[in-house]
Amino acid sequence: MPGMLMDGGGAIVPFSGEPGHAVACLRPPNPEGGGDRGAEEVSGGRVVEVNLGGGGSGPGGADAEEIDEAEMRRIEYGSVPAFALLQSRKNALVDGSGMSRLPSVSExxxxxxxxxxxxxxxxxxxxxxxxxxxxxxxxPKMILKVKEKPTSLKAAWELLEIFFVDKQLQTWLPERLVDWLADYDSLLTKTENTIYRTLINFQKKLINLQVVEDDPDYWSGLSAALSVGWLDIVVNMLRFHGSYQLDQMDSRETENGLVEAVAVLVSTMPRMRPDLPSGKLGQCCKTRPDFIKALEKWRGQVSKLECSAFWIQCGHQKTRDGLKSLLHIMLGNIKNLTASTSHWLELFASHLLYIRPFTVGFEGMHQLAQKCIQLKPSADNSGLTGLLTGILSENREVVLAECTKNFGPWMVTHAMELLTADNDYADMMLHEERPNFGGISIEELHRLVYAQVLCSHALTWQIAPTYLSSCLNQGLGLLEILLLKQPIQDNRVVLKTLEICRLYELENVSTNIMKIAGIYHWKHGRKGTGVYWFQQANDKVRLDRIAQQLFEHIGKSVTDDSFKQWEGLLELLGSDIGSAGGLEFLHRYRDFKRSLQMAQEGRTGESVRQTVEFLIQLMRNPSTPQRFWLPLLHDSVRLLNCKPCPLLNVAETTLLLNKLQELSLAKLRPDFSNIHLPSHALNSVRLALASNLARAILEEP
Structure with missing residues (x-):
């Protein structure tokens, strides 16, 4: 691509100017001569750093004096829906036509x-x-008014739209370019003079002028404005002429008539365009034959006025010379047009208006532009003039280079679609996968650069996925890295990240983010929040580990206070999590404790029977750890001593006695886990079971 050089190591050298951004791209290793690169080579590929000129100090590459950061963020956010909609339409056209290559979309x-x-x-x-x-x-003395300061970014975008997109402008392209110059003449140069500056300087001077027609700058401003087609300004300035004043000491009717005649001719100048904006002067001609007919008639009137005998009766020399200069401009006198304009682009617009109004095609415009540049060379060329030169030369590479150099990543990323709107060569150039770019295309490269710019700011990273997802080769990989690197301290950021994962169907990334969030909150003491994220991620491994820790912690001390401390977390974990039925037992144990409390409070007989059932189920369940047997039986001593009738039958009481016997033998083993219960707990339980067994035997038929 013109404007880019590549050294022997494969690094891409940016355009002139300070490098604004960098993006790392992977490229496959070179199978030939790879051994002499030493430490530069790595297994699986090599990293190439691509530096692109920032084109100014602003966040989007535009001049910082034109667009501040807040305004640029508004533009960045506002452009996302339009970009996404266009990509969606492009994909729909490709899918509907069954095409495998994107360049065919432009067809x-x-x-x-x-x-x-x-x-x-x-x-x-x-x-x-x-x-x-x-x-x-x-x-009435105001010449120019600007409500909103024009920006180079807007001017460049309109140039691309005029020449590459809007086919409706092809029949009146010269007129549209004249309109563009009227809006952005002030941006052509920062140091040299332009027609806009000429009028602004005269505007400041006008306040102190008593007789404007005696000032040479008055006629210079009139000629300059007329040369580029600012007809309403010309008519307005002509009305400043002293002959319009009512308190005249001498007779100036003829002079005033000549001024008014020129004003009428200016206001009726034929314009080959479909319509005119509000406030604009001129005679619209929608077809070429109508324009030719109107132009011949109008120029005949101009020539007739120039040869009129009334000029002899005009006694004001400067008025006579100034008005005739305006007539020469309307007749297309090259000498007058060259003298009235300051910049080559202004001279170019004047040629399109008065000398070559039927200029069509890039070739004819480019030749005319080169002649104007020779007549009025400029040392201070802005990015707009370079961009227009590249457009007229039909060189998409130069246009892309100028956008990259002067207007930054945002402009390049979004202007790609304009460059390829109706040009197969540009489509192929921008979509071709290039080995020196790591196997990605120019379009994808610039989107990755812009996405990295967005990712570098906390207020814009959320819109980077829109652009990364449109990069088929490296975009999704970088999107995963972006999402995984987002901070997980704030739940709002986590929820936003998960929503992005859902939109782009990144289930694995979403799961990993929830796991990371769970680990973070668990380590910082927010155990409930940590368990919540583990459950959302369906992380059975960590939930099982937490359940085991919980089980072991409660098992060391099964007092009521210890159990209540963990009861909320136990409720959050649920009963289907845990190793070897650990949490299942704890949930049963919780139900037993609740039922036992109700039974001891003497609420209902049903609660007593339910407590006994829970006790038998726990003692029969093989998942109930042995170290919990004695606490369970000790908690039930009051129920076992319940009179007058026993709560357990002979078989159930025998089961509990056998468990108690196993527990007595287990105490002799060195690995026995001692529960913090009173020393007489075992004897109390044995006595209660024996008493219950005796009463159960007596009660049996």
Missing amino acids: HAEWWQYVLEYSKTIGSLLGNPDSLSAYMIDD
Whole structure:
């Protein structure tokens, strides 16, 4: 690609200017001569750093004086829906046609309309500055009025739309370029003079002028404005002429008539365009034959006025010379046009208006532009003039380079669709996978760069996935890295990240994020929140480990206070989690404790019977740890001593006595876990069971 150089190591050298951003791309290893690279080679590929010029100090590459960070963020967020909609339409066209290559999308008849709609949406985000030729009605001495300061970003976007997207402008492209110059003439250069600066300087001077027609700058400003087609400004300034004043000491009717005649000719100048904006002057001609007919008639009137005998009766020399200069401009006199304009682009617009109004095609415009550059060379060329030169030369590489150099990643990323709207070569150039870029295309490279710019700010990382997901080769991998690196301290950020994972169907990434969040909260003492995220991630391994720790902790001390401390976490974990039935037992143990409390409070006989059933189930269940047998039986001593009738039958009492005997023998083993119970607990339980057994035998028939 012109403008890019590549050294022997494969690193891409940026365009002139300070490097603004960098992106690391993977490229496959070179099978030939790979051994002499030493430490540079790594297994599986090599990392290539691509530096792209930032094009200014602003966040989006635009001049920081034009767009501040807050405004740029508004543009970045506002452009996401339009970009996503266009990508969706592109994918729909590809899927509907069964095509495997994207360049064929531009062959669809409706595609350019989609791109035009996209361009209009983006353009509205960049602002809508009033035309510089609009004057304030409230102040008759006001020449120019600007409600919103124009920006180079908006000007560049409109240039791309005019020449590459809007097919409806092809019949009146010169007029549209003249309109563009009226809006953005102030941005052509920062150091050299322009027509806009000429009028601004005269505006400041106008306040102190008593007789404007005696000032040479008055006529210079009139000629300059007329040369680029700012007709409403010309008519307005002509009305500043002293001959319009009522308190005249001498007779100036003829002079005033000549001024008014020129004003009428200016206001009726034929324009080959479908319509005129509000406040603009001129005569619209929608077809070429109508324009030719109107132009011949109008120029005949201009020539007739130039040869009129009334000039002899005009006694004011500067008025006579100034008005004739305006007539020469309307007749297309090259000498007058060259003298009236300051910048080559202004001279270019004047040629399109008065000398070559039927210029069509890039080739003819480019030749004319080169001649104008030779006549009025400029040392201070802005990014806009370089961009226009690249457009007229039909060199998409130069256009892309100028956008990268002067307008930054946002502009390049979103302008790609405009460059490829109706050009197969540009499609192939931007979508071709290049080995020196790590196997990705130019389009994907610039999207990755822009996505990294978005990721670098806490307020814009959320919109980076839209662009990463459109990169088929490396985008999804970088998207996963982006999501996994988001902070998990704030649950709102975690929820936002999970929502992005859901939108792009990244289930594995979503699961890992929930696991990371669970580990973080568990380690920082928020155990309930940690368990919640583990459950959301369905992380059975960690939940089982937590259950085992909980089981072991409760098993060391089964007092009521110890159990209540963990009861909330036990409730959160549920009964289906745990190793070897650990938590299942704890849930049964919790139910037993609740029922036992109700029975001891003497609420109902049903609660007593239910408590006994829970006790028998726990003692019969093989998952009940042996160290819990004695606490269970000790808690039930009051129930076992219940009179007058026994609560356990002979078989159930025998079961409990056998368990107690096993426990007595287990105490002799060195690995026995001692429970903190009174020393007489075992004897109390044995006595209660024996008493219950005796009463049960007597009760049996």
